[in-house]
Amino acid sequence: MRDFNNYSSNQNQDAMDMLGSFAKKYEGASQGELISAIMSEAEKGRRNGTLTNADIERFAKMLAPMLNGEQRKQLDMIVKKLTER
Numbered sequence: 001m002r003d004f005n006n007y008s009s010n011q012n013q014d015a016m017d018m019l020g021s022f023a024k025k026y027e028g029a030s031q032g033e034l035i036s037a038i039m040s041e042a043e044k045g046r047r048n049g050t051l052t053n054a055d056i057e058r059f060a061k062m063l064a065p066m067l068n069g070e071q072r073k074q075l076d077m078i079v080k081k082l083t084e085r
Contacts, residue, residue: 019063035078042082053083 022041026034045051060079064072 031074035074038078039081046082056082 022037026037029037042051042056045055056079060075064075067075
């Protein structure tokens with residue numbers, strides 16, 4: 001069980017690191033620009049086989065508690081668009 005906890009913790013840290021670098025890269029961007037960039041990055045990950053629906057949903061669940069109600073709605077919309085493809 002300890003290995004699973006370390007794996008889960010490492011995944012969360014990787015996701016947070018990715019989110020931090022994404023936030024720095026798009027600091028000052030409009031909401032539309034951010035959504036477009038998220039969609040583009042996700043599509044790239046899906047094409048090269050490094051991003052699954054489960055990955056998208058897991059990341060959204062981790063991110064959702066940090067967002068306000070309107071931001072969660074936007075996140076839900078993005079997740080829905082990405083997982084329907």
